[in-house]
Amino acid sequence: MKYLVTSALPYVNNIPHLGNLIPVISADIYTRYLRLKGEKVLSVLGTDEHGTTTETIALKNNVTEKEIVDKYFKIHKEIYEWFNCDYDCFGRTSNNETKETVQEIFLKLKENNYLQEQEIKQYYDEKAKRFLSDRFIEGTCPHCKYEEARGDQCDACQKLLNPTDLIKPKSKLSDAEPVLKKTKHYYLKLNELQRELEKINKEEWTENAKSVTKAWFKEGLKPRAITRDLKWGIPVPEKGYENKVFYVWFDAPIGYIGITKEKRKDWEDWWFGKDVKLIQFMGKDNIPFHSIMFPASLIGRKKGFKIVDVIDANEYINYENTKFSKSRGIGVFGDNAKETGIEADIWRYYLTINRPETSDTTFTWEDLQDKNNNELLGNLGNLVNRTLSFIKRNFNSKTGRLKEKPELEVQEVLELYKKRNFKEALKKIMHLSKKANNEFQTREPWKTKNEDPEKCLADLTLIHNLIKKITVLIQPIMPNKADEIMTQLGLEKKYDLEVLKKDYEEIKIGKPKALFKKIETINELKNKYSPKKKCPLKIKVGKITNIKKHPEADKLYIEQVDIGDKKIQIISGLVEHYEPKNLLNKKILVVENLKPAKIRGEKSEGMLLAVQEKEKVGVLESSEDIGNIIEFEGYEETNQEIIDIKEFQKIKLFAKKNKLYLNEAKSSQNIKIDKEIKGVVK
RNA sequence: GCGGGCAUAGCUCAGUCUGGCUAGAGCGUCGGUCUCAUGAGCCGAAAGUCCCGAGUUCAAAUCUCGGUGCCCGCACCA
Numbered sequence: 045m046k047y048l049v050t051s052a053l054p055y056v057n058n059i060p061h062l063g064n065l066i067p068v069i070s071a072d073i074y075t076r077y078l079r080l081k082g083e084k085v086l087s088v089l090g091t092d093e094h095g096t097t098t099e100t101i102a103l104k105n106n107v108t109e110k111e112i113v114d115k116y117f118k119i120h121k122e123i124y125e126w127f128n129c130d131y132d133c134f135g136r137t138s139n140n141e142t143k144e145t146v147q148e149i150f151l152k153l154k155e156n157n158y159l160q161e162q163e164i165k166q167y168y169d170e171k172a173k174r175f176l177s178d179r180f181i182e183g184t185c186p187h188c189k190y191e192e193a194r195g196d197q198c199d200a201c202q203k204l205l206n207p208t209d210l211i212k213p214k215s216k217l218s219d220a221e222p223v224l225k226k227t228k229h230y231y232l233k234l235n236e237l238q239r240e241l242e243k244i245n246k247e248e249w250t251e252n253a254k255s256v257t258k259a260w261f262k263e264g265l266k267p268r269a270i271t272r273d274l275k276w277g278i279p280v281p282e283k284g285y286e287n288k289v290f291y292v293w294f295d296a297p298i299g300y301i302g303i304t305k306e307k308r309k310d311w312e313d314w315w316f317g318k319d320v321k322l323i324q325f326m327g328k329d330n331i332p333f334h335s336i337m338f339p340a341s342l343i344g345r346k347k348g349f350k351i352v353d354v355i356d357a358n359e360y361i362n363y364e365n366t367k368f369s370k371s372r373g374i375g376v377f378g379d380n381a382k383e384t385g386i387e388a389d390i391w392r393y394y395l396t397i398n399r400p401e402t403s404d405t406t407f408t409w410e411d412l413q414d415k416n417n418n419e420l421l422g423n424l425g426n427l428v429n430r431t432l433s434f435i436k437r438n439f440n441s442k443t444g445r446l447k448e449k450p451e452l453e454v455q456e457v458l459e460l461y462k463k464r465n466f467k468e469a470l471k472k473i474m475h476l477s478k479k480a481n482n483e484f485q486t487r488e489p490w491k492t493k494n495e496d497p498e499k500c501l502a503d504l505t506l507i508h509n510l511i512k513k514i515t516v517l518i519q520p521i522m523p524n525k526a527d528e529i530m531t532q533l534g535l536e537k538k539y540d541l542e543v544l545k546k547d548y549e550e551i552k553i554g555k556p557k558a559l560f561k562k563i564e565t566i567n568e569l570k571n572k573y574s575p576k577k578k579c580p581l582k583i584k585v586g587k588i589t590n591i592k593k594h595p596e597a598d599k600l601y602i603e604q605v606d607i608g609d610k611k612i613q614i615i616s617g618l619v620e621h622y623e624p625k626n627l628l629n630k631k632i633l634v635v636e637n638l639k640p641a642k643i644r645g646e647k648s649e650g651m652l653l654a655v656q657e658k659e660k661v662g663v664l665e666s667s668e669d670i671g672n673i674i675e676f677e678g679y680e681e682t683n684q685e686i687i688d689i690k691e692f693q694k695i696k697l698f699a700k701k702n703k704l705y706l707n708e709a710k711s712s713q714n715i716k717i718d719k720e721i722k723g724v725v726k
Numbered sequence: 727g728c729g730g731g732c733a734u735a736g737c738u739c740a741g742u743c744u745g746g747c748u749a750g751a752g753c754g755u756c757g758g759u760c761u762c763a764u765g766a767g768c769c770g771a772a773a774g775u776c777c778c779g780a781g782u783u784c785a786a787a788u789c790u791c792g793g794u795g796c797c798c799g800c801a802c803c804a
Contacts, residue, residue: 251743255730259729263729397738402739402740402741403732403739405738405739406739408737410737411737411753414752415738415753419753423767425766426764429762429763430764430767431762433762434762434763467739468751474752481768485767485768485769488760488762489762490762556763559764
C-alpha cells in the first residue's frame with residue numbers, strides 16, 4: 045500500500061492565518077507518521093492561483109494577475125516552510141501540467157457526454173469587449189439606493205444582488221454601460237454522476253464530510269457551470285470559448301495531479317496506481333469540492349484516476365472571542381507567527397493539542413502561553429533537562445547498562461495517529477512524558493547516586509530511553525524539537541519503528557540545553573494582534589451652509605452641510621426648536637456613515653446630532669475644524685462602512701457637559717451643547 | 727422564511743452516531759511533598775442541574791418532541 049496525501053490548496057490572494065494552516069500542518073503530521081512507520085508516501089501541496097478575486101485585486105491595484113500570484117506564491121511557500129511543513133511536491137495551479145491535464149479532462153468529459161452547453165444572458169462591456177462577472181459591475185442598489193453597489197452584493201445594505209437588479213449598471217472595467225448579451229457555458233452533469241459518487245466508500249471520512257456530502261445527495265445534484273467569462277484562468281480549448289476560462293473549482297483540485305506531474309516522473313504510479321490510498325486534508329468549507337466535484341470530474345473522465353479514500357475535514361479555529369478574518373485582518377497570520385519569536389514547533393504543538401477535530405475551537409494568546417509554559421516547558425522540557433543534566437554532572441555524560449526494559453505504551457499513540465486523531469495522540473504523548481517524570485521522582489536518583497551509583501545510572505539510562513521513545517512519537521508533530529532532543533540524547537536524528545523499539549545503552553550524550561523558553565510577553569502580543577476596536581460611527585464636524593424648510597413637511601428642515609471633503613444634504617426635524625437663521629453657518633456634528641434615505645421625497649445623507657431633554661432640543665456644536673472626525677477613547681479606528689438606521693439606534697449616544705459619550709466611551713474632543721442641556725442624543 | 731450546526735467543571739476541550747462502570751482529560755484553584763531540573767517535579771482534593779422541559783426505556787449527556795440562547799449557509803421582503 046502506498047499513501048498519497050494532499051492538503052487543500054490555499055488561495056493565494058492573501059496571507060494564510062492559523063486556521064488556514066490546520067490542514068496544511070495536519071497533512072504534514074500524517075505524512076511524517078507514515079514515514080515513521082516505514083510506509084511509502086507522497087505529499088502534495090500548492091497554491092490555487094486562478095479566479096475572480098485575483099483578477100479583481102489586479103484591476104484594483106493596477107498590476108497583472110501574474111505579479112499578484114507570484115508574490116503570494118512566494119509568501120505562502122515561505123510560511124509553510126517556516127512551519128516545518130515538508131512536502132514532496134509543492135507547486136502551483138498556474139503551471140503548464142495543470143493546464144494540460146484540465147484541458148484533457150475537459151475534452152474527454154465532453155466526449156463521454158458528461159458536459160452540456162447552456163445559454164444564459166449576461167452583462168457585456170462593449171468597450172472592453174468582454175463579459176462581466178458580477179463583481180465587475182457597479183450600480184445603484186435597488187434596495188437602499190446606494191450608488192456603488194456591486195453586482196453580487198450591496199456594501200451599504202449587505203443585500204445579495206443579481207447584476208440585473210442594479211439601477212444604472214456600470215462596468216468597472218471601462219465605465220461603459222453594459223448590455224445584456226447571450227453567452228454560453230459548459231456545465232458538468234453532476235446529476236448523471238450522482239449514483240457513481242454515492243458508491244464511494246466514505247467509512248473513513250470525518251463526520252462533517254459524511255454529513256455535508258449526504259446533504260448534497262439528498263438535495264439532488266444539479267449540473268454545474270465549469271466555465272466563466274474571465275481572462276485569468278485556464279483557457280477553454282473550444283471554438284467560441286476564446287474569451288472564457290475554466291471556473292476555479294474545476295481546475296484547482298486537478299492541480300493536485302498537475303503539480304505531481306510537474307514534480308515527479310513517476311506521477312502515474314500515484315494517480316493511477318492500484319494500491320494507492322488517497323488521503324485529503326482540508327477545512328470544512330472545502331468538502332463538496334473534494335467529495336463531489338473533483339471525484340465527478342475524474343469518474344466522468346473514465347481513465348482510472350485515483351478517487352479519494354479519506355476526506356479529513358477540520359472545523360474552524362476561532363481567534364480570541366471572534367472569528368479569524370482575512371478581509372478584516374483579524375487574527376494571527378503566518379507572517380505574524382514568525383514575528384512573535386515563538387518557534388514554529390510551539391505553534392504546531394498548540395494547533396495540534398487544540399485541533400478542531402469535532403467542533404470549532406478557540407485560540408487565545410493566554411492559552412498559548414499556558415500550554416508552552418506549563419505543558420511543554422514544565423512537563424517535557426523539564427524531563428529532558430533534569431535527566432541529561434543529571435547524567436552530565438554525575439556520570440560524565442554517559443549512560444550505562446539497563447537493569448530492566450523501559451516500557452512505554454507506544455502502541456496506543458500509533459493507533460491514534462493512524463485514525464488521524466492527532467489531538468488525542470498528542471495528549472497521550474504528554475501523558476507518557478508525565479509518567480517518565482514520575483519514574484524519575486520515585487526512583488530518587490539524587491539519593492541513590494551516593495547509596496547505589498550503579499542502580500542510579502541504570503535508572504537514568506532507563507529514563508534516557510523513555511525520552512527517546514517519546515521523542516520518536518512526538519516527531520511528526522514537533523520535528524525540530526525532536527531533532528534537538530535527539531542531539532541532546534546523543535542519538536542520531538532518525539525516526540522509525542526500529543529506533544522506537546530499540547533500547548540504547550552506554551550512550552555519550554550531547555550537551556543539555558533548555559528546550560523551551562518561558563513566554564512572558566503574552567499581553568503585549570495579544571494587544572498587538574488583537575482587532576482594533578472600531579468606532580461604529582463616523583461623526584464629523586460640519587458647517588450648515590444653507591437651510592430651508594422642507595416643502596412637504598412642517599417639522600423638517602433641509603440643510604446643506606459642508607463636511608470638508610464634500611457637501612451633503614441632511615433632513616432634520618428641528619423646525620419647532622430653531623429658526624433657520626440660528627442654524628445657518630453653525631458648526632455642528634453629523635453622522636456621515638449612515639445609509640442614505642429619502643424622507644418625504646428629499647434625500648438625507650446623514651444625521652445631524654442633537655440632544656433632547658424633555659421638550660427642549662439643542663444641537664451639538666464643535667469648535668474643531670470642518671471635516672474633523674470625533675474620536676472616542678478606547679476606539680482605535682473609525683468605521684468606514686455604511687450602517688443603517690436600526691444599527692444606529694442600537695448605539696448609545698449621550699452628551700453631558702462638554703463631552704459626547706458613545707457606548708460609555710468619552711469623546712477625545714470637546715463639544716458644545718447648545719442651550720446647555722444634557723441628555724440622550726437623537 | 728428555509729436548511730444545517732452548537733450548548734458538558736473556572737478556562738480549553740473529549741465523550742453523543744452505536745443509550746450502560748461512580749460523566750472524563752489538560753490547564754487553573756486548593757492542600758501535601760521532593761530538591762536532580764528553566765520558580766520546574768511528584769501525590770492528593772475540591773469543582774458539573776451534561777442549556778431548560780417533557781417523552782421513550784430497566785437505564786438518557788447520548789434517542790424522540792417542544793422551548794431558550796448562540797453560530798453558519800441559502801433565500802425573500804422593505
